[in-house]
Amino acid sequence: MSLTIEDPRVVEFDVRTDEMLVNMGPQHPSTHGVLRLLLRTDGEICYEVTPFIGYLHRCAEKIGENLTPVQWVPYTDRMDYLAAMNMNLGMALAAEKLLGMEVPEKANCLRVMIGELNRVASHLVGMGAYGLDLGTFSPFLYAFREREIILDLFEEVCGARLTYSYITVGGVTHDLPNQIPIPPGLAALIGKSPNTKLSWMEACTLFLDWLEKRISEYHTLLTRNHIFIKRTAGLGVLTKEMAMDYGCTGPVLRGSGVDWDLRRDGDPFYTRMYQGYNFQIPVAPFKEAPNEALLGDNWCRFYVRMMEVVQSISLVRQAMAKYPTTTGTYRMPHKMTTKLPKNEVYLETEAPRGAMGFYFVGNGDANPYRARAKSSCFCNLSITEPMCEGVLLADIPAIVGSLDIVMGEIDR
Amino acid sequence: MTAEQIQALLQERFGDKITGGNMQAIDPWVEVSPSAIVDVCRFAKTDSRLLMEHLNDLTGVDYFEPDAAKQKNFGHQPHVEVVYHLSSYTHKHKITLKVILPRWQNDKAGELPEVPSVSGVWGIANWHERECYDLVGVKFLGHPNHTRILCDDDWVGHPLRKDYEFPLEFQGIRGK
Numbered sequence: 001m002s003l004t005i006e007d008p009r010v011v012e013f014d015v016r017t018d019e020m021l022v023n024m025g026p027q028h029p030s031t032h033g034v035l036r037l038l039l040r041t042d043g044e045i046c047y048e049v050t051p052f053i054g055y056l057h058r059c060a061e062k063i064g065e066n067l068t069p070v071q072w073v074p075y076t077d078r079m080d081y082l083a084a085m086n087m088n089l090g091m092a093l094a095a096e097k098l099l100g101m102e103v104p105e106k107a108n109c110l111r112v113m114i115g116e117l118n119r120v121a122s123h124l125v126g127m128g129a130y131g132l133d134l135g136t137f138s139p140f141l142y143a144f145r146e147r148e149i150i151l152d153l154f155e156e157v158c159g160a161r162l163t164y165s166y167i168t169v170g171g172v173t174h175d176l177p178n179q180i181p182i183p184p185g186l187a188a189l190i191g192k193s194p195n196t197k198l199s200w201m202e203a204c205t206l207f208l209d210w211l212e213k214r215i216s217e218y219h220t221l222l223t224r225n226h227i228f229i230k231r232t233a234g235l236g237v238l239t240k241e242m243a244m245d246y247g248c249t250g251p252v253l254r255g256s257g258v259d260w261d262l263r264r265d266g267d268p269f270y271t272r273m274y275q276g277y278n279f280q281i282p283v284a285p286f287k288e289a290p291n292e293a294l295l296g297d298n299w300c301r302f303y304v305r306m307m308e309v310v311q312s313i314s315l316v317r318q319a320m321a322k323y324p325t326t327t328g329t330y331r332m333p334h335k336m337t338t339k340l341p342k343n344e345v346y347l348e349t350e351a352p353r354g355a356m357g358f359y360f361v362g363n364g365d366a367n368p369y370r371a372r373a374k375s376s377c378f379c380n381l382s383i384t385e386p387m388c389e390g391v392l393l394a395d396i397p398a399i400v401g402s403l404d405i406v407m408g409e410i411d412r
Numbered sequence: 413m414t415a416e417q418i419q420a421l422l423q424e425r426f427g428d429k430i431t432g433g434n435m436q437a438i439d440p441w442v443e444v445s446p447s448a449i450v451d452v453c454r455f456a457k458t459d460s461r462l463l464m465e466h467l468n469d470l471t472g473v474d475y476f477e478p479d480a481a482k483q484k485n486f487g488h489q490p491h492v493e494v495v496y497h498l499s500s501y502t503h504k505h506k507i508t509l510k511v512i513l514p515r516w517q518n519d520k521a522g523e524l525p526e527v528p529s530v531s532g533v534w535g536i537a538n539w540h541e542r543e544c545y546d547l548v549g550v551k552f553l554g555h556p557n558h559t560r561i562l563c564d565d566d567w568v569g570h571p572l573r574k575d576y577e578f579p580l581e582f583q584g585i586r587g588k
Contacts, residue, residue, distance in 0.1 A: 054562040061547070062571050097438065244465045244501065247536030260501055342487070345438045346497050346508070348468060357469050357497075363487070370572075374469040382539045411562060 018042070024396070026055050032129065032400070033407030037384070041393060049388035049396065051381060056411040064371030069095035069360070070169050070336045072371065077163035079373060080409040082125050083352045085118035085154075087409075088167035090349040091373075094358035095169045097269050098345040099338065104328025107171035108273050113319035114157070114166060116312040117204070120211075121150040122352035123305045123312075126404040130302060131222055133401035134231050139221050145185060146214070149207050152183030156200055171331035176200045176323070186210070201320050208313050215310060223306060229290045232298035236387055236399035239296055246386075247379040250354025251308065252403055255301035259283045262350035270349050277318050282307035298402035305404065308352075337366045344370075353377050353404055373412055377405040413461065415440035418507045421461065426452060431512075441495075441508035446527045449496075449511050453533045456498055456507070464498035464507070470530075470540035471495050472548030476515060476574040490515050492525055494550055513550065524570075529555040547572040 025036040034055035040048040060079065064072045069091065076091045077084040089111055096103060103111075128143030151161045156177055158166040166173055182196040186207055198206075222228050238248070243256035253260055261281040263274045284300035285293075286307075293299045340362030348357040354376025363369035380403045388396055413421075416435055419442050423430045429448035434441055444452050456464040473493045477486040492513045499506035513525035524545075529552035531538040541552040542561040549570030552558060560567060566583075569576050580587050 054560075054564070057562045059571065065572075242535070245535040247467055247534065258501060265504060343438050346469060355468070359469060359471060359495075359497075361473055364485075369475075370473045372469070372471050374471070378539065378543075379536050382536055386535075 019047075026052075032405050035381075035400075035405070035407055035410075037396065037400070039393070039396070044393050046388060046391055046393050046396060049384055051384050053378075053381070053407070053410050056407045058412065060412040061370075061372055064368065064373075066367060068336050068338075068366045069340075069368065069371075070334070073168050074163065074165045076373070077165055078408055079375065079412055080122075080351060080353060080356070080377070080406045081162055082406055083118050083122040084162065084164050085114050085167055086122075086349065086351040087356065088165060089115050090347070090351060090356040091358050092167050092169050093270055093349060094345055094347040094360055095340075097267075097347055098340055098343060098360050098362055099169075100341075101170060101332065101334070103171055103332060104326075104330070106323075106326040106328045107330050107332070109319050109323050109326045110172045110176070110330055111167055112273060112277065113316055113323065114154070114172070116315040116319070117150055117153070119312045119352045120309050120316070121147045123309050124150075126305050126352075127218065127222065127302070130401045130404070131228075133397045134228060136222070136225075136228070139218065142214075142218070142221070145189075146211055149183045149185045149189075152185065153200065153204055153207065156180040156183075156203075168331075170334035171329070173331065175330045183207075201323070204316070204320065208317060212310075212313055215306070218306065223303060224290075229292060229299065231395075231398050232302060232402065233290050233292035234294050234297055234299075235391070235395055236298045236402055237294050237296050238301075238383060238387060242383065242386065243296065246383045248354070248383060249376045249379065250350065250352070251301055251304040252354065252380045252383075254281065254283045255304045256296035257284050262348055262355055266350065266355075267347055269347065276322070277315055279311045279315050282311065298398055301402045301404075305352075339364055339366055340368055348374075351376060353406065353409070354380060356409075375409045375412060377403070377407075377409045381405050381410055413503065413505045415442075415507055418442070418462065418505070421459075422452060422456075425455060439497075439506075439508050441510050443510050443512060446511050446513060449509070450528045450530055450533065452509065453496070453498075453530045456509075457533055461503075463500045463502045465501050466499045467530075467534040467536055467540070468497040468499055468506070469495070470497070470537055470544060472544045472550050472572070474515070474548060474573050478575045492548065492550060494527055494544065496530070517551075524549050524551040526551045526553050528553045531555055546570070549573055 019042050022039045022041055026034040036052040038050040039046045060075050073088055076087040079087045124143040124147045128140035131139035155161050158164050158174055177200050179197050180200055184194055187194040238256050240256050243253050282304050285295050342364050344361040346359040348355040356376055357374035359372035360368045361370040419433055429445045431445050432443040456462045475488040476490045477483045492515055494511045496509040511527050517523040517525050541555055544550050546560040546563050
């Protein structure tokens with residue numbers, strides 16, 4: 001007898017239960033923050049999911065209208081707080097495009113280096129938290145052990161561990177430090193004395209060397225884990241058409257088989273930052289996929305992120321190799337009170353969770369007339385409604401978790 | 413296709429429904445009359461020359477200067493714009509569409525301006541339009557779920573309007 005259930009609703013027919021409305025969240029551990037899902041359930045089956053958002057709304061756009069772009073940078077940190085560098089970058093680029101500013105080569109090199117390192121940190125959290133959603137605790141601890149070192153490295157560069165405000169209009173706020181104490185986590189892992197002093201780039205290289213070897217361990221822990229495959233492969237299938245219709249971007253879109261990455265296909269103002277770098281864009285379907293996996297399921301989305309970590313590590317290495325030969329300064333002089341021209345600009349950048357768009361309307365004043373942040377998670381979350389129809393209640397955390405949402409970015 | 417070609421194509425297909433545009437802007441935009449926006453969007457999405465599968469962003473901008481002393485230098489007639497950023501995965505081109513609306517329907521303060529909803533064209537427009545209604549105060553006709561999305565359901569006013577006044581109290585919580 002086969003143990004697989006073709007359509008779970010068929011079994012339920014014989015043991016019909018009462019319909020029940022269940023509130024999942026806003027304080028549920030597997031909703032990644034303050035997301036509330038209203039579920040209409042019948043027994044174990046969920047027939048309708050309605051997401052409610054806005055619990056973390058902090059009026060970022062209204063605040064942006066009353067500040068100059070430079071002053072708004074710290075507010076963008078708090079949007080996607082797991083990838084604050086990438087938020088800063090998107091906003092800074094949009095403001096620079098409006099002002100017609102050219103950033104020196106050195107600043108661009110630093111932006112690639114730091115932005116990609118933040119992508120690694122963000123995907124590590126995505127991986128760990130997804131394991132947590134599915135009931136395994138250890139990958140989360142390993143992911144945070146690695147992320148801790150990245151945060152230490154960021155702290156040495158800009159002084160902050162979560163809300164960096166490092167990438168700003170005109171470049172970045174600091175150059176790389178020449179001598180730093182080795183991050184304590186890294187010293188313990190590679191068996192060096194905690195009193196070792198070395199340059200930032202040496203510390204980063206040591207860390208990347210160490211991290212690269214660990215990636216196959218994560219695959220053993222999660223990607224090829226039998227239970228993990230059972231919970232993810234073939235579930236939460238998002239078709240290519242639906243992903244495009246619902247404006248999904250980033251790993252969610254690539255997991256559904258659309259070959260689109262703004263670092264390669266985006267606005268020239270953004271893509272020229274990545275000129276001269278070699279990187280691949282992982283797109284589903286994968287030949288490593290388990291037999292049960294379907295195009296656009298939870299497993300594919302997860303695997304896209306895992307593959308992107310490898311690409312980002314290589315990009316950080318390339319940027320570090322390029323850094324000593326770059327010209328110019330790390331920051332252009334830029335007055336905070338520079339008047340914005342009467343024009344408007346919309347620019348999208350590839351943040352770890354998808355395309356983060358910033359829209360500025362200038363009106364001859366130092367403050368933008370309208371500042372808008374279009375969030376990628378906002379679009380990615382909007383597919384939960386059609387995707388969670390008729391799935392088992394236990395699969396909802398698996399599907400929502402695979403979208404890797406951050407509520408700070410959705411509510412802004 | 414370049415923005416000029418897209419504008420020419422839309423003009424050829426929709427004639428006087430394309431009411432203007434600016435090709436010199438950083439992001440060139442085409443102005444569409446409110447009644448035709450759904451047809452234009454559907455055409456842009458399905459026509460094989462355009463294939464705008466992706467609605468990058470949909471948002472609103474309120475043009476109004478509440479301060480009488482600054483109105484002289486403001487340079488815009490009071491109006492509300494709904495801005496649609498479209499792009500194509502296939503052709504890798506993009507265009508911005510704009511719909512110009514009065515600040516208030518029939519010049520009655522408090523009556524929201526109306527524009528047909530494009531949520532039938534792109535699924536994501538559903539949430540973007542809800543946000544635009546919530547924050548900017550634009551009514552989308554034919555929207556399947558025309559409710560607020562970020563603010564509370566019983567919130568009064570639309571915060572991104574330039575003459576919005578911050579409430580002194582909301583459900584017993586002091587504001588200022």
